[in-house]
Amino acid sequence: MAIQAILFLFSGLCAQFLGGHATLPEYPSQALPLSAFFNNKAATAKGDPSSLADFDGNGNAYDSQFLPTGSWEYDGLTFALPSSWAKNDDNVLANCQVLRLQKPTFVHELHFLYAADGNGAPSVSVFSLNFADNSSQQVDLVAKNWWVLVFATPINFRRLDLLYKRPYHFEGKGKNLNATNIHEWSTSVPSESPLESITFPPSATSNRMHVFGLSITPSTTDTTNGPALAVRRARFTTRWDDIDGVRAQAVEVTLANLLPSFTMSPNTSITNTHTVELVGPGIQTVSPGVINRLVPADQARVDVFVTGSRVNGTAVVQIRDSAGIVVATSGEWKTSPLIDNWTPDADVLGMHETPAWWNAAKYGIFIHWGVYSTPAWAPPTSYAEWYDWDIRHPPNSSNPTWVHHLETYGKDVIYDDFIPDFTASKFNASAWVDLFDRAGAKYFVLVTKHLDGFALFDTGNTTNRNSVQLGPKRDLVAELLQTAKAEKPEIHRGTYYSMPEWQVLLSFSPDYAKYGFGLWPGGLAHNAFNVSPALEPYTGRLNISDYLEDLQLPQMVDLAVTYDTEIMWCDIGGPNKTLDFAATFYNHAMAQGRQVTMNDRCGFLPDFDTPEYATFGSIQTAKWESSEGIDPFSYGLNTATNASQYKNGTTIIQTLVDIVSKNGNFLLDIGPTAEGEIIAPMIENLLDAGTWLDFAGECVYDTEYWFPGSEDPNPPPGTTAPRFTTTPTTFCVVAFSQPEGGKVTVNKRLPVMAGDEIVFLRPGGPSTPLNWTVDEPTGRLVIDVSESDVRAVDYAWAFQVLYKLE
Numbered sequence: 153m154a155i156q157a158i159l160f161l162f163s164g165l166c167a168q169f170l171g172g173h174a175t176l177p178e179y180p181s182q183a184l185p186l187s188a189f190f191n192n193k194a195a196t197a198k199g200d201p202s203s204l205a206d207f208d209g210n211g212n213a214y215d216s217q218f219l220p221t222g223s224w225e226y227d228g229l230t231f232a233l234p235s236s237w238a239k240n241d242d243n244v245l246a247n248c249q250v251l252r253l254q255k256p257t258f259v260h261e262l263h264f265l266y267a268a269d270g271n272g273a274p275s276v277s278v279f280s281l282n283f284a285d286n287s288s289q290q291v292d293l294v295a296k297n298w299w300v301l302v303f304a305t306p307i308n309f310r311r312l313d314l315l316y317k318r319p320y321h322f323e324g325k326g327k328n329l330n331a332t333n334i335h336e337w338s339t340s341v342p343s344e345s346p347l348e349s350i351t352f353p354p355s356a357t358s359n360r361m362h363v364f365g366l367s368i369t370p371s372t373t374d375t376t377n378g379p380a381l382a383v384r385r386a387r388f389t390t391r392w393d394d395i396d397g398v399r400a401q402a403v404e405v406t407l408a409n410l411l412p413s414f415t416m417s418p419n420t421s422i423t424n425t426h427t428v429e430l431v432g433p434g435i436q437t438v439s440p441g442v443i444n445r446l447v448p449a450d451q452a453r454v455d456v457f458v459t460g461s462r463v464n465g466t467a468v469v470q471i472r473d474s475a476g477i478v479v480a481t482s483g484e485w486k487t488s489p490l491i492d493n494w495t496p497d498a499d500v501l502g503m504h505e506t507p508a509w510w511n512a513a514k515y516g517i518f519i520h521w522g523v524y525s526t527p528a529w530a531p532p533t534s535y536a537e538w539y540d541w542d543i544r545h546p547p548n549s550s551n552p553t554w555v556h557h558l559e560t561y562g563k564d565v566i567y568d569d570f571i572p573d574f575t576a577s578k579f580n581a582s583a584w585v586d587l588f589d590r591a592g593a594k595y596f597v598l599v600t601k602h603l604d605g606f607a608l609f610d611t612g613n614t615t616n617r618n619s620v621q622l623g624p625k626r627d628l629v630a631e632l633l634q635t636a637k638a639e640k641p642e643i644h645r646g647t648y649y650s651m652p653e654w655q656v657l658l659s660f661s662p663d664y665a666k667y668g669f670g671l672w673p674g675g676l677a678h679n680a681f682n683v684s685p686a687l688e689p690y691t692g693r694l695n696i697s698d699y700l701e702d703l704q705l706p707q708m709v710d711l712a713v714t715y716d717t718e719i720m721w722c723d724i725g726g727p728n729k730t731l732d733f734a735a736t737f738y739n740h741a742m743a744q745g746r747q748v749t750m751n752d753r754c755g756f757l758p759d760f761d762t763p764e765y766a767t768f769g770s771i772q773t774a775k776w777e778s779s780e781g782i783d784p785f786s787y788g789l790n791t792a793t794n795a796s797q798y799k800n801g802t803t804i805i806q807t808l809v810d811i812v813s814k815n816g817n818f819l820l821d822i823g824p825t826a827e828g829e830i831i832a833p834m835i836e837n838l839l840d841a842g843t844w845l846d847f848a849g850e851c852v853y854d855t856e857y858w859f860p861g862s863e864d865p866n867p868p869p870g871t872t873a874p875r876f877t878t879t880p881t882t883f884c885v886v887a888f889s890q891p892e893g894g895k896v897t898v899n900k901r902l903p904v905m906a907g908d909e910i911v912f913l914r915p916g917g918p919s920t921p922l923n924w925t926v927d928e929p930t931g932r933l934v935i936d937v938s939e940s941d942v943r944a945v946d947y948a949w950a951f952q953v954l955y956k957l958e
C-alpha cells in the first residue's frame with residue numbers, strides 16, 4: 153500500500169505528455185455506505201449468548217472479536233466496515249437490492265469484500281452494473297465460501313492476515329476449526345457512461361452471497377494533463393530472473409490510467425515506449441519494465457527487475473518517457489527482499505507464487521494413467537479413475553459400476569487383480585512428449601499416484617505398491633520426465649500426487665486410518681461382493697508407522713528432489729506435511745536456478761486455484777488453472793464414452809482462449825490405455841488444436857488478460873463473443889464465430905489507434921495488414937477480412953493488432 157507521498161524533485165526537464173514531471177496520486181478508493189441494506193448478522197460475541205448470530209442459515213457465525221471495524225484498509229483500498237459487530241445486522245445478504253450511487257459517477261474499478269456461506273465449490277454470483285445511458289453489464293463474481301473443507305483451500309486466506317490467523321468460526325455455541333475468511337474481489341467497470349447503480353444477485357437457497365464492503369475507484373475526468381496515471385500496486389514478489397548473472401527480483405508494478413474510456417485519444421494515452429523503474433535506498437533497477445501503450449480505463453502490469461530491496465524499506469516507482477526523461481514518480485511503496493532460504497513457516501512460504509514460465513505457458517496436458525486404466529470404465533458423469541470407489545458405493549445392483557464389474561469380471565475379481573494387466577507394454581515416452589509438443593502444450597502433469605495408492609515411481613521403503621515392484625516393473629515417472637527433459641527441455645514437467653489414499657473419501661489404506669476424519673474414518677476396503685475375506689488386501693503395503701512421516705512426505709520430497717518435478721499438483725488436501733515439503737521443494741529448485749510451483753490442493757500454501765471441469769465467467773486476478781478431460785466427464789480413459797463426444801479442435805481452442813482471456817491456464821487431460829497408448833481420436837483432436845496454435849499461438853502464449861474485460865459484452869445476435877488478450881506490443885481479438893460478410897465487429901472500445909496494423913493469423917503466416925475503422929462515438933471496431941482467409945481457418949479467428957511504436 154502506498155505510504156503518504158513524499159515529494160521527489162527532479163531536474164525540470166520538459167516531458168512530452170505531462171508537460172513536466174508529475175508526482176502521481178495514490179490509487180483512489182471510496183467506500184460505499186451499505187448499512188441501509190444490512191439484513192444479516194454475521195458475528196457472535198464470544199461468551200455473550202444474547203449475541204448469537206446466524207450467518208449461514210445453519211446457526212454458524214464469525215467470532216466478532218477478530219473482525220476489523222470502521223474504516224479499514226486492505227491492498228491500498230478503503231472499505232467501511234460496521235463500527236461494531238455482534239449487536240445488529242452487519243452485512244448484506246444478496247436479494248436483488250439496488251444500490252444507487254449518490255450521483256452517477258464514472259468508475260474505474262469496483263471492489264468487494266464478501267463471503268459465500270455454502271459448503272461446496274465456489275459458485276457464481278452475478279452483479280449488474282447499471283449506467284446512466286441505460287445500458288447495463290453483468291459481472292460474475294466467482295464466490296468462495298467462508299470456510300472450505302477439502303478441495304480448494306480458501307484462496308484469499310493469506311491476503312487477509314487479520315482473519316486467517318484465527319481459523320475458526322462458531323458452530324452454534326461450539327467451534328468449527330475450519331479456515332474462516334472474508335474474501336476480496338475486484339472488477340473493472342465500463343466507463344463509456346457514468347455508473348448509476350449496482351444490482352445485487354437474487355437470493356439463493358445455498359451458497360448465499362454476503363457483501364461486507366464495497367468500494368469504488370472513481371475515474372478522473374480531467375483530461376487536460378494527458379493520461380491520469382496512478383500506481384495501483386507495486387509488489388515485491390518472490391519471483392526472480394537471472395539478468396547478466398545477477399539474481400534479480402521481479403517487482404510487479406501495475407499502472408492505471410484513470411480516465412474514462414470514452415476520452416481515448418493519443419493525448420490521453422501512453423502511445424510510445426515508456427520504462428518503469430524502482431528508486432529507493434539500496435535499490436537498483438537492473439531491468440526496467442516497458443509500457444508501450446496505456447489507454448484510458450486500462451491498467452498495465454509489468455515486471456521491473458531489481459536488486460537490493462530489504463525488509464520494510466521503501467521505494468518509489470519512476471516512469472521515463474521514450475526520450476529517457478522522468479515524467480512521473482509515485483509515492484512510497486514498502487519493499488521486501490527476495491527469499492534466499494525457504495523455511496517451513498507459513499508466513500514465508502505463503503508469499504510464494506507461480507513462476508513467470510507457468511504464467512506464460514497457458515496450456516498443459518494432464519495424464520491420468522494407472523491401474524484404473526485397466527477396467528477403464530465409468531457410467532456417464534462419473535470419473536473412470538474412481539473405479540475402485542465406485543464398485544462398492546453402493547455394493548448392489550442399483551450401482552452401474554457394480555453391475556458392470558460383476559458382468560465383465562465376476563465377483564471374484566478384486567481391484568488389485570487389475571494390477572498385472574496394467575502393463576505399460578506399449579508406453580513410449582518419446583512419442584508422448586512429441587505429441588504434447590505438436591499439440592502446442594507447454595507443460596504436462598502426470599498422475600504419479602492416484603487415490604488408489606498405486607504409484608508410478610520408485611517409492612523406496614515407503615511402499616511396494618508401485619509400478620517398479622508390480623505391474624509394468626518400470627519407473628514410468630522417471631521415463632517420462634527424463635525423456636522430456638532430454639528431448640523437449642522447453643516443455644515443463646509436473647506431477648499430480650494424491651495426498652490421501654482413498655480413505656479421506658473411503659478408508660482403504662490402513663495406514664491412513666489414524667488420519668481419517670468426519671465421514672471418512674480410514675481402514676481397509678470392504679469387498680463389494682461380500683466374498684471371504686470381506687476386507688481386501690492392500691497389495692505392496694509395507695509396515696510403516698506413520699502415513700504422513702513415512703509415506704506421504706518422503707514420496708513428495710522424492711518427486712521434488714529425485715525426479716525434479718516443476719509442478720507439484722496435489723489432490724484432495726487433508727492431513728499433510730506441506731510446510732516441510734514446500735520448503736524442501738522450493739530450496740532444491742532454487743539451488744538449481746529453477747522456479748517451481750504448487751497448486752491449492754496440498755492442504756496449504758497455494759500458488760494457484762484449480763477449478764475442475766469448470767471455468768470462470770469473468771477475469772479472476774488470482775492465478776488459476778482449469779482442468780478437464782478431453783472426455784466430457786472423465787480424466788481416466790472411459791471406454792464407455794463414444795470418441796465422437798471428445799473435445800474437438802473447436803472446443804479445445806475456444807476453451808483455452810476463453811480461460812486465457814480471464815487470467816487462467818488450461819490443463820487438458822488425456823487417459824492412456826493400460827498398455828500406455830494414447831488412442832487415435834485423442835491424438836487427432838490434440839493435433840487439430842496444435843495446428844491452430846501453430847499459427848495463432850501469439851494470441852495465447854505469454855499474453856495477459858486485458859483489464860477492461862475478457863470479451864465483447866455485446867456481440868451481434870447469434871454469435872459468440874470474441875475474446876481479448878494482450879502483450880506489451882500487441883492486442884488480440886479472437887473471434888469464436890466465423891466472421892461473415894468479410895467483416896469482424898467488436899462493440900467495445902479497444903486500445904487500437906491510428907497507425908496500428910491489424911493482421912489475421914492464418915496458416916502459412918499472418919495476412920497483410922487489413923483495413924479497419926473505429927466508429928465514434930461508440931468506439932466500435934470493424935475489421936475487413938477476406939472471406940477466403942476466413943475459410944482457411946477453423947476453430948477460432950485471431951486478429952492481432954500490432955501497435956505503432958514511435
Ligand SMILES: *[C@@H]1O[C@H](CO)[C@@H](O)[C@H](O)[C@H]1NC(C)=O
Nearest residue numbers: 283284285286287345346348
Ligand atoms: C433511460 O431510461 C429512462 C426511463 O426509461 C428514460 O427516461 C431516459 O431518457 C433514458 N435515458 C437514456 C440516456 O436513454
Ligand SMILES: *[C@@H]1O[C@H](CO)[C@@H](O)[C@H](O)[C@H]1NC(C)=O
Nearest residue numbers: 299300301327328329330670
Ligand atoms: C469443518 O467443518 C465440517 C462441517 O461442518 C465439520 O464436520 C468438521 O469437523 C470441521 N473441521 C474441523 C477441524 O473443525
Ligand SMILES: *[C@@H]1O[C@H](CO)[C@@H](O)[C@H](O)[C@H]1NC(C)=O
Nearest residue numbers: 375378415416417418419420
Ligand atoms: C491532442 O492535443 C493536440 C495538441 O494539444 C490538439 O491539437 C488535439 O486537438 C488534441 N486531440 C484530442 C483528440 O484531444
Ligand SMILES: *[C@@H]1O[C@H](CO)[C@@H](O)[C@H](O)[C@H]1NC(C)=O
Nearest residue numbers: 462463464465486487488489
Ligand atoms: C517491519 O514492519 C512491521 C510492521 O509494519 C514490523 O512488525 C516488523 O517487525 C518490521 N520488520 C523489520 C525486520 O523491521
Ligand SMILES: *[C@@H]1O[C@H](CO)[C@@H](O)[C@H](O)[C@H]1NC(C)=O
Nearest residue numbers: 544545546547548549550551
Ligand atoms: C443399494 O444400496 C443403497 C445404499 O445402501 C440403497 O439405498 C439402495 O436401496 C440399494 N438398492 C438395491 C437395489 O438394493
Ligand SMILES: *[C@@H]1O[C@H](CO)[C@@H](O)[C@H](O)[C@H]1NC(C)=O
Nearest residue numbers: 579580581582583584586587
Ligand atoms: C518411440 O517414439 C519415437 C517418437 O515417435 C519413435 O521415433 C520411436 O521409434 C519409438 N520407439 C519405439 C520403440 O517404438
Ligand SMILES: *[C@@H]1O[C@H](CO)[C@@H](O)[C@H](O)[C@H]1NC(C)=O
Nearest residue numbers: 663693694695696697698702
Ligand atoms: C510392524 O511394525 C510394528 C512396529 O513398528 C511392529 O510392532 C509390528 O510387529 C510390525 N508388523 C509386521 C507385520 O511386521
Ligand SMILES: *[C@@H]1O[C@H](CO)[C@@H](O)[C@H](O)[C@H]1NC(C)=O
Nearest residue numbers: 612613614695696697702703
Ligand atoms: C526409509 O529409509 C530412510 C532413509 O534410508 C529412513 O530414514 C527411513 O526411516 C526409512 N523409513 C522407514 C519407514 O523405514
Ligand SMILES: *[C@@H]1O[C@H](CO)[C@@H](O)[C@H](O)[C@H]1NC(C)=O
Nearest residue numbers: 302725726727728729755756
Ligand atoms: C495441512 O496441515 C496443516 C498443519 O501442518 C493444517 O493446519 C492444515 O489444516 C492441513 N490442511 C488440511 C486441508 O487439512
Ligand SMILES: *[C@@H]1O[C@H](CO)[C@@H](O)[C@H](O)[C@H]1NC(C)=O
Nearest residue numbers: 791792793794795796797798
Ligand atoms: C458414436 O457416435 C457416432 C457419431 O455420432 C454414432 O454414429 C455412433 O452410433 C455412436 N456410437 C455409439 C456406440 O453410441
Ligand SMILES: *[C@@H]1O[C@H](CO)[C@@H](O)[C@H](O)[C@H]1NC(C)=O
Nearest residue numbers: 797798799800801802803946
Ligand atoms: C466440436 O464439438 C462441438 C461441441 O460438441 C460441436 O458443437 C461442434 O460441431 C464440433 N465441431 C466439429 C467440427 O465437429
Ligand SMILES: *[C@@H]1O[C@H](CO)[C@@H](O)[C@H](O)[C@H]1NC(C)=O
Nearest residue numbers: 920921922923924936937938
Ligand atoms: C483497403 O481499402 C482500400 C481503399 O478502400 C482498398 O483499396 C484496399 O483494397 C483495401 N485493402 C484490403 C486488404 O482490403
